[in-house]
Amino acid sequence: xxxxAFKNILFRKMRTLLTILGVxxxxxxxxxxxxxxxxxxxxYIGSFANMAGQIRVQPKSEALNGNSTDTLPVGAxxxxxxxxxxxxxxxxxxxxxxxxxxxxxxINSTAPSVPAPLVLAGVEPGHEDAILLGLEMAEGEGKxxxxxxxxxxxxxxxxxxxxxxxxPRVGELFTLPSTPGEWRLVGIGRKRDALxxxxxxxxxxxxxxxxxxxxxxxxxTLGYPVDGVQEAAERLKAELSTVDVATADALLxxxxxxxxxxxxxxxxxxxxxxxxxxxxxxxVMYTAVMExxxxxxxxxxxxxxxxxxxxxxxIEALLFVFTGxxxxxxxxxxxxxxxWDFLSTPEYIASAAQTLGAALLVALGSSLYPAxxxxxxxxxxxxxxx
Amino acid sequence: MQKNLIEARGLTxxxxxxxxxxxxxxxxxxxxxxxxEFAAIIGASGSGKSTLLHMLGFMDRPSGGELLFxxxxxxxxxxxxxxxxxSTQIGFVFQTFNLIPSLNAWENVALPTRxxxxxxxxxxxxxxxxxxxxxxxxxxxxxxxxxxxxxxRQRVAIARSLINRPRLLLADEPTGNLDSTTxxxxxxxxVRLNQAGQTIVLVTHNPEIAAxxxxxxxxxxxxxxxxxxxxxxAAD
Numbered sequence: 001x002x003x004x005a006f007k008n009i010l011f012r013k014m015r016t017l018l019t020i021l022g023v024x025x026x027x028x029x030x031x032x033x034x035x036x037x038x039x040x041x042x043x044y045i046g047s048f049a050n051m052a053g054q055i056r057v058q059p060k061s062e063a064l065n066g067n068s069t070d071t072l073p074v075g076a077x078x079x080x081x082x083x084x085x086x087x088x089x090x091x092x093x094x095x096x097x098x099x100x101x102x103x104x105x106x107i108n109s110t111a112p113s114v115p116a117p118l119v120l121a122g123v124e125p126g127h128e129d130a131i132l133l134g135l136e137m138a139e140g141e142g143k144x145x146x147x148x149x150x151x152x153x154x155x156x157x158x159x160x161x162x163x164x165x166x167x168p169r170v171g172e173l174f175t176l177p178s179t180p181g182e183w184r185l186v187g188i189g190r191k192r193d194a195l196x197x198x199x200x201x202x203x204x205x206x207x208x209x210x211x212x213x214x215x216x217x218x219x220x221t222l223g224y225p226v227d228g229v230q231e232a233a234e235r236l237k238a239e240l241s242t243v244d245v246a247t248a249d250a251l252l253x254x255x256x257x258x259x260x261x262x263x264x265x266x267x268x269x270x271x272x273x274x275x276x277x278x279x280x281x282x283x284v285m286y287t288a289v290m291e292x293x294x295x296x297x298x299x300x301x302x303x304x305x306x307x308x309x310x311x312x313x314x315i316e317a318l319l320f321v322f323t324g325x326x327x328x329x330x331x332x333x334x335x336x337x338x339x340w341d342f343l344s345t346p347e348y349i350a351s352a353a354q355t356l357g358a359a360l361l362v363a364l365g366s367s368l369y370p371a372x373x374x375x376x377x378x379x380x381x382x383x384x385x386x
Numbered sequence: 387m388q389k390n391l392i393e394a395r396g397l398t399x400x401x402x403x404x405x406x407x408x409x410x411x412x413x414x415x416x417x418x419x420x421x422x423e424f425a426a427i428i429g430a431s432g433s434g435k436s437t438l439l440h441m442l443g444f445m446d447r448p449s450g451g452e453l454l455f456x457x458x459x460x461x462x463x464x465x466x467x468x469x470x471x472x473s474t475q476i477g478f479v480f481q482t483f484n485l486i487p488s489l490n491a492w493e494n495v496a497l498p499t500r501x502x503x504x505x506x507x508x509x510x511x512x513x514x515x516x517x518x519x520x521x522x523x524x525x526x527x528x529x530x531x532x533x534x535x536x537x538x539r540q541r542v543a544i545a546r547s548l549i550n551r552p553r554l555l556l557a558d559e560p561t562g563n564l565d566s567t568t569x570x571x572x573x574x575x576x577v578r579l580n581q582a583g584q585t586i587v588l589v590t591h592n593p594e595i596a597a598x599x600x601x602x603x604x605x606x607x608x609x610x611x612x613x614x615x616x617x618x619x620a621a622d
Contacts, residue, residue, distance in 0.1 A: 001500075004489075004500070007488045007489055007493070008488045010488070011487065011488030012488075294484065295486055295487075297484075298480075298484040298485075298486065299486075299497070299501075300469070301443075301445060301472070301478055301480075301484070302472075302473070302478060302497055302498040302501070302546065302547075303469060303470075303472050303473020303474070303498045303501040303502065303550070304469075304473075304500075304501045305466060305469045305470075305501065306465070306466075306469075308501055379445050380440055380445050380446055383480065383482075383484060
């Protein structure tokens with residue numbers, strides 16, 4: 001049956017080509033969107049997992065309410081006295097993981113809910129781990145000793161190369177987009193998660209000067225032992241009523257809520273694509289059955305059972321979709337994985353395999369009626385069919 | 387004594403057409419085909435000869451009467467059982483060849499073997515090529531039907547009908563779409579097959595072809611009658 005279906009598909013080249021093209025474009029769209037969703041979810045989950053034990057204290061207006069996934073509190077500032085109040089109330093923190101932080105998005109994200117590809121973060125020298133959160137260095141040091149030192153995340157380095165056409169090396173001076181002056185690269189982080197991979201970490205003062213922030217910061221991050229973080233958060237919430245106190249868990253929960261709208265949107269698009277694909281495959285297979293009535297009649301006359309006919313039509317539809325899906329998988333990978341750092345090839349393959357499974361179900365569902373109709377063809381009537 | 391391969395006893399076929407009108411395509415046909423027979427059914431268009439042939443080939447069910455295959459009653463078999471018998475015991479040759487355009491000649495010949503279990507791909511190909519050799523088309527094995535002449539297509543169709551070594555070969559106007567020279571070649575091929583022991587029932591409206599058969603039946607208005615030697619000549 002498989003061979004017959006193959007022969008048939010190859011014989012009607014134009015129909016095959018157009019059907020596979022239609023199927024491949026639809027599935028590419030689904031694979032692309034699912035890849036974005038999987039990558040976004042994974043990058044946020046990974047990021048917040050690495051933040052375990054951290055508490056972020058930020059202006060109330062920057063509190064995440066589940067309407068957005070923009071986790072960086074770039075829009076409002078904490079003044080010096082508030083910052084001092086926070087540090088005084090903190091108590092029991094790990095100094096290396098505690099710092100006031102200035103953040104500024106240097107390159108905005110290209111799609112909703114996707115992390116910005118380049119974010120400048122100013123942190124107090126000696127407290128780099130407050131923002132790097134144990135990130136290992138692929139090259140150089142994770143310490144800021146000079147006034148204009150910078151540590152770059154793995155994705156940041158790639159983004160800079162994309163923007164400027166050159167890749168800075170450790171020890172070299174270079175410029176950052178939308179930022180005055182030159183910076184000396186002291187370390188490059190290993191690829192890990194969306195929040196740290198997109199950072200350009202500089203000394204706090206340099207960041208404040210570069211963006212005219214005076215003494216203000218965007219938030220204070222406090223490092224606690226993981227098992228004491230919840231209690232500390234409760235205590236801080238009680239003591240600091242004018243600011244928002246958020247643990248990694250709370251941030252993740254808010255981001256997860258923020259992704260709900262995106263998931264619903266993607267689901268709606270996916271459903272539309274699958275329905276369209278169902279209609280296309282149905283029409284193609286139904287027309288094929290009508291066109292080949294005589295052929296099917298001949299097959300039945302020379303001994304093909306009804307099941308053989310059903311099988312042949314289903315296999316043909318599955319071959320269309322499988323070939324289309326294979327092309328779509330490659331196209332989706334080319335469009336997504338090399339261009340976007342938050343989705344690895346294995347994650348893409350896992351997501352694509354799910355899409356492929358759904359597509360094959362669509363193929364079965366949409367070709368079942370034409371297949372049954374083909375099986376019901378009376379060989380005698382079919383042989384008289386003109 | 388030769389065993390009867392297929393027997394029709396009082397077969398009738400009634401079609402219901404628009405307005406509840408009934409068309410009696412067969413009005414009680416009796417026919418006995420012993421093994422090794424070459425029977426021809428002759429008659430004008432619409433006389434019911436093809437209807438009878440389709441019943442003998444398990445492609446249609448009679449409205450009444452009995453059909454026996456190797457003395458077993460088969461007219462009430464399930465669709466699956468009829469398909470099984472059709473695939474292993476019956477070979478069909480059609481007037482319009484009915485080859486599959488996407489398959490080449492040997493693949494068309496091998497087609498019925500795909501519907502029978504236990505025949506390896508290698509054996510399918512070997513049998514098909516052997517039959518194409520027999521019908522003189524070994525050099526056209528890889529040609530698609532569109533690249534063959536009418537006579538060549540019909541020879542491919544005959545090879546196809548023989549691939550599962552059927553007990554009974556049914557030919558429905560096998561020369562109807564061919565010129566007279568090619569038609570003669572096809573009939574000669576059928577005669578040779580019969581001489582080799584193949585049981586054949588042929589439907590034709592051409593008396594010259596029918597004259598080559600061992601037994602001739604005439605179908606008129608749904609009634610079948612055996613024609614005796616004295617009654618029938620090639621000039622009929």
